[in-house]
Amino acid sequence: MTMSSTGQDVRQNPALGQPILSVNRLTVDLDGADVQRGLVQDVTFDVFPNRTLALIGESGCGKTMTAMALLGLLPPAIHVSGGTAMFEGRDLLTLRPRELRQVRGGSIGMIFQDPMSSLNPTMKVGDQIIEARRLHIDEPRSAAAKRAVELLDQVGIPNPAQRVDAYPFEMSGGMQQRVMIAVSIACDPKILIADEPTTALDVTIQAEILDLLATLQTDLGMGILLVTHDLGVVADFANDVAVMYAGDLVELGSIRDVFHHPQHPYTEGLLNAMPQGAEPRSQLSIVRGRVPMAGQFPEGCRFRTRCPHAQEQCRRNELATVDVRVGHRSRCLLVQSRQVSLAPRTAGSTTNA
Amino acid sequence: MSSRLLLRRVWGAVVVIFLASILVALMVHLVPGDAASAVAGDNASVEQIEATRERLGLNDPIHVQYWNWATDAIRGDFGHSLITNRPVTTMIRQVLPASLSITLGASVIAVFIGVNFGGIAGLRRGVTDRVASVGSSLGIAMPSFWVGMLLVTFFALQFNLFPVLDYTPLTEDPLGWLHHITLPSIALGLGMSAEVARQTRGGVVDVMAQPYIRTARAKGAPEGRLFFRHVARNAAIPVITVLGLQIGRLLGGVIIIEQVFAVNGLGTMAVRAVSDRDFPVIQAYVLLTTVIVVSINLLVDLSYGWINPRVRRQE
Amino acid sequence: MSLETSPSSESLSLDMIDSGHSGRPGDDAHGSSDELVPLRTHRSVLRRLLSNRGAAIAAGFLLLLALGAILAPLITPHDPNSQDLLNTLRSPSGEFWLGTDNKGRDVLSRIVFAGRVALMAPLLAVTVGVVLGVPAGLLAGTTRGRIDRILGRLADTILSIPPLVTALAIIAILGPGLTNAMLAIGIVYAPRLFRVTRGATMSVSEELYVDASRSVGCSTPRLLWAHVLPNISGPLLVQISLMMGFSLLAEASLSFLGLGIQIPDASWGSMLRDAYQDKFKAPYAVVPPGLAMTLTILAFNTLGDGLRDIITARRRE
Numbered sequence: 001m002t003m004s005s006t007g008q009d010v011r012q013n014p015a016l017g018q019p020i021l022s023v024n025r026l027t028v029d030l031d032g033a034d035v036q037r038g039l040v041q042d043v044t045f046d047v048f049p050n051r052t053l054a055l056i057g058e059s060g061c062g063k064t065m066t067a068m069a070l071l072g073l074l075p076p077a078i079h080v081s082g083g084t085a086m087f088e089g090r091d092l093l094t095l096r097p098r099e100l101r102q103v104r105g106g107s108i109g110m111i112f113q114d115p116m117s118s119l120n121p122t123m124k125v126g127d128q129i130i131e132a133r134r135l136h137i138d139e140p141r142s143a144a145a146k147r148a149v150e151l152l153d154q155v156g157i158p159n160p161a162q163r164v165d166a167y168p169f170e171m172s173g174g175m176q177q178r179v180m181i182a183v184s185i186a187c188d189p190k191i192l193i194a195d196e197p198t199t200a201l202d203v204t205i206q207a208e209i210l211d212l213l214a215t216l217q218t219d220l221g222m223g224i225l226l227v228t229h230d231l232g233v234v235a236d237f238a239n240d241v242a243v244m245y246a247g248d249l250v251e252l253g254s255i256r257d258v259f260h261h262p263q264h265p266y267t268e269g270l271l272n273a274m275p276q277g278a279e280p281r282s283q284l285s286i287v288r289g290r291v292p293m294a295g296q297f298p299e300g301c302r303f304r305t306r307c308p309h310a311q312e313q314c315r316r317n318e319l320a321t322v323d324v325r326v327g328h329r330s331r332c333l334l335v336q337s338r339q340v341s342l343a344p345r346t347a348g349s350t351t352n353a
Numbered sequence: 354m355s356s357r358l359l360l361r362r363v364w365g366a367v368v369v370i371f372l373a374s375i376l377v378a379l380m381v382h383l384v385p386g387d388a389a390s391a392v393a394g395d396n397a398s399v400e401q402i403e404a405t406r407e408r409l410g411l412n413d414p415i416h417v418q419y420w421n422w423a424t425d426a427i428r429g430d431f432g433h434s435l436i437t438n439r440p441v442t443t444m445i446r447q448v449l450p451a452s453l454s455i456t457l458g459a460s461v462i463a464v465f466i467g468v469n470f471g472g473i474a475g476l477r478r479g480v481t482d483r484v485a486s487v488g489s490s491l492g493i494a495m496p497s498f499w500v501g502m503l504l505v506t507f508f509a510l511q512f513n514l515f516p517v518l519d520y521t522p523l524t525e526d527p528l529g530w531l532h533h534i535t536l537p538s539i540a541l542g543l544g545m546s547a548e549v550a551r552q553t554r555g556g557v558v559d560v561m562a563q564p565y566i567r568t569a570r571a572k573g574a575p576e577g578r579l580f581f582r583h584v585a586r587n588a589a590i591p592v593i594t595v596l597g598l599q600i601g602r603l604l605g606g607v608i609i610i611e612q613v614f615a616v617n618g619l620g621t622m623a624v625r626a627v628s629d630r631d632f633p634v635i636q637a638y639v640l641l642t643t644v645i646v647v648s649i650n651l652l653v654d655l656s657y658g659w660i661n662p663r664v665r666r667q668e
Numbered sequence: 669m670s671l672e673t674s675p676s677s678e679s680l681s682l683d684m685i686d687s688g689h690s691g692r693p694g695d696d697a698h699g700s701s702d703e704l705v706p707l708r709t710h711r712s713v714l715r716r717l718l719s720n721r722g723a724a725i726a727a728g729f730l731l732l733l734a735l736g737a738i739l740a741p742l743i744t745p746h747d748p749n750s751q752d753l754l755n756t757l758r759s760p761s762g763e764f765w766l767g768t769d770n771k772g773r774d775v776l777s778r779i780v781f782a783g784r785v786a787l788m789a790p791l792l793a794v795t796v797g798v799v800l801g802v803p804a805g806l807l808a809g810t811t812r813g814r815i816d817r818i819l820g821r822l823a824d825t826i827l828s829i830p831p832l833v834t835a836l837a838i839i840a841i842l843g844p845g846l847t848n849a850m851l852a853i854g855i856v857y858a859p860r861l862f863r864v865t866r867g868a869t870m871s872v873s874e875e876l877y878v879d880a881s882r883s884v885g886c887s888t889p890r891l892l893w894a895h896v897l898p899n900i901s902g903p904l905l906v907q908i909s910l911m912m913g914f915s916l917l918a919e920a921s922l923s924f925l926g927l928g929i930q931i932p933d934a935s936w937g938s939m940l941r942d943a944y945q946d947k948f949k950a951p952y953a954v955v956p957p958g959l960a961m962t963l964t965i966l967a968f969n970t971l972g973d974g975l976r977d978i979i980t981a982r983r984r985e
Binding site (some may be wrong): 368369370372373376377380381383384391490491493494495496498499503505506510511599602604605606607608609612613623624626627628630632635638639642643645646647648650 | 732738746821822824825826828829830831832834836837839840841842843844913917920921924925926927940945948951952953955958960962963965969970
């Protein structure tokens with residue numbers, strides 16, 4: 001099954017039903033004519049209701065850019081140069097500012113990495129939630145205030161009626177992130193985009209936040225797009241995973257499939273490098289070389305300079321991401337054409353805290 | 354506002370005023386050579402010099418001198434001018450309104466122009482920003498009294514729209530008052546507005562780069578109105594700080610502006626007193642301006658607590 | 669167990685697009701995003717200064733001004749002091765490029781000659797300020813404790829009095845005149861230099877290399893000379909540059925009031941006063957001295973800002 005030019009076919013397991021967000025060939029570039037294309041290149045994935053898709057990769061792989069692009073939050077000098085993001089029958093990437101503003105915070109919520117600096121320090125926590133609500137829902141302030149208290153309760157903040165009047169600096173990092181979550185779900189969004197929500201938090205708090213997100217997902221039926229670099233978080237929490245490298249989406253599939261039967265040399269390299277499951281005192285395996293910087297991406301497959309299986313044909317430019325098994329896509333030309341076959345992995349090496 | 358914080362700030366202000374009063378009261382002793390003869394002048398006779406010495410209280414021990422001066426000062430008695438013999442307090446009361454009016458006018462102009470231009474420059478960036486940056490550099494470099502002179506020659510002599518000289522008290526003729534203080538206030542306020550614009554722009558740019566602005570966008574906030582809500586409160590602190598710092602510059606600048614516009618104000622009085630070495634007047638003047646500066650800075654300090662809840666709640 | 673820390677990722681993509689560091693200096697958990705870079709090599713400083721266009725132009729202007737001041741007798745078309753009472757307050761002409769003043773003297777020549785005052789007077793004030801403020805700041809910054817507090821209080825007190833007012837008070841004590849006026853300005857500015865020096869000294873002495881030097885037996889004076897001074901020279905230079913501009917303005921103000929430079933000498937400030945007295949006869953005579961002043965102050969300020977940009981290295985965000 002190859003990808004059609006309009007990307008209409010279901011890219012994951014047909015049993016999953018209709019996606020709520022369908023991103024197709026999203027490309028993000030730096031402004032300026034002479035810069036090499038593709039901070040994010042031809043990225044294609046779906047988000048389904050009640051399921052979490054993890055967008056995973058190292059720093060600079062473009063995963064955050066991808067997430068930001070969906071809501072038009074790209075930094076200045078960076079723009080979307082191609083692709084579509086279909087949500088509720090409309091392409092998010094071509095929405096007019098007023099329509100985009102309605103989507104933001106309304107039907108799509110977003111939470112960010114550092115809750116301390118992502119909340120307005122001079123505004124009470126309750127007011128920030130109230131603002132999120134009243135931007136989209138026409139209700140009197142008192143009703144919004146009541147809902148704010150309920151939301152604080154829902155995200156697990158004790159004494160919500162008092163805490164509504166607290167300022168962000170009066171709370172711990174974990175509490176602040178809960179507030180951020182409350183802000184993002186204030187209008188019952190269909191999708192939650194979470195950009196590294198636990199990276200800035202202690203490990204124990206991480207687990208609590210992830211639990212909270214899982215509960216909220218069940219309660220609200222949201223689809224979640226989780227951007228992270230932490231494989232542990234992915235294994236615990238996500239249903240599906242999309243692996244990114246240097247702006248490319250190299251592999252996409254369910255957790256089981258990708259972690260047990262990786263279909264791309266990069267994914268395999270990453271999984272092999274996990275210290276868990278390695279023999280004591282043995283040498284940890286590494287992926288040779290360095291991640292290329294933006295503007296210095298190799299032609300064709302961007303991973304080929306570091307790939308142990310690389311061949312001459314990998315230089316070709318138009319590499320499609322193709323289903324190699326049902327609902328499991330890979331960009332590797334060699335895997336697609338069965339010239340290379342990657343060994344399956346045992347379950348032990350991916351269980352973790 | 355935490356009362357402990359309040360008390361500490363007020364106490365700090367009091368200490369500064371106290372120390373300043375020491376410097377001021379004992380200013381006369383710093384005159385090289387014999388103070389009394391220096392003040393009395395070259396043509397003074399021995400009796401006159403001795404009389405001056407007595408007037409200046411130089412015959413008393415130092416701590417007595419300070420005590421006398423300070424206790425009088427607190428009651429509002431700053432002695433009498435060595436030249437005219439009029440009570441200093443009366444002199445000040447006569448000339449103060451004019452200076453205050455111009456200073457106030459300059460502040461209003463500075464805040465209005467500065468915050469608006471600076472805010473717009475910070476929000477829009479691009480060309481507006483560059484123009485504003487060049488403009489503010491120029492504004493800061495141009496001596497305010499030169500601006501005053503240019504305004505005088507331009508307006509009064511060419512166009513006759515505004516009165517050039519003198520001052521009309523508010524109580525006599527409100528419209529005339531406004532008319533008279535317009536040009537001096539503009540001259541004095543333009544320089545300050547450049548500084549305010551700079552600080553405002555800086556504050557706004559800093560705030561706009563903060564992650565919580567991105568969160569506000571992600572919530573669906575429109576760029577205009579709600580951004581004002583998020584940006585203003587956070588950017589206010591550097592702006593108010595600069596206003597406090599500028600008060601000293603204003604009080605100094607008004608001296609020369611008064612010369613340019615022939616206004617009989619506090620500054621004119623001070624300059625005359627300095628030429629004549631009329632120490633009682635000088636002492637009162639220095640103390641008065643210091644008290645004004647300290648009070649304004651205290652207000653600025655206290656306002657931080659009101660603006661930034663973190664300051665409020667952490668003491 | 670994450671991709672960031674696993675040995676496999678020798679990546680450290682410099683762009684760090686993904687990590688959302690807070691833009692506020694000091695809040696960044698990974699260390700401050702503002703670092704003081706010491707002015708080690710003169711050449712590197714010069715190069716960076718020149719790359720900042722504004723600062724380069726400013727420096728060039730000041731150099732030109734200095735040259736003009738030094739070579740004044742050679743380059744001016746007329747004698748600045750020769751009066752011609754039949755030719756007063758003339759407009760600019762071929763013979764007198766900027767016209768003549770109220771005593772028939774060539775304005776252009778006077779401006780060039782007064783450029784000497786415009787550079788020397790602030791230099792005097794700055795010297796006074798540095799001599800008073802810097803050693804005190806070094807002392808306070810290294811010894812802390814009582815001396816620090818006393819000096820600090822003194823500095824705060826002087827800073828609470830408006831600058832020009834302090835200057836007036838000092839002139840009342842010492843008498844009018846250019847030297848006294850510049851002495852006054854120096855005293856006015858000394859507390860600011862004190863504060864900057866003290867602050868920089870304190871932050872430098874908290875750096876590890878000072879402890880390291882001490883542990884090897886480095887004595888305090890040597891410490892100051894070899895380690896502290898080079899590292900505080902940056903912020904000091906910035907302040908000095910700004911102070912030059914401020915001093916020029918103050919000198920002009922005081923001279924305008926008749927308390928600074930005394931006749932027969934002239935500065936741009938006193939030229940302004942003379943020109944203004946005849947404002948009805950020659951309204952635009954106030955332009956040349958004021959313009960000269962504005963440009964020079966602008967140059968000092970721009971230079972100071974450029975220096976400030978250089979000495980503060982920012983980590984990429």
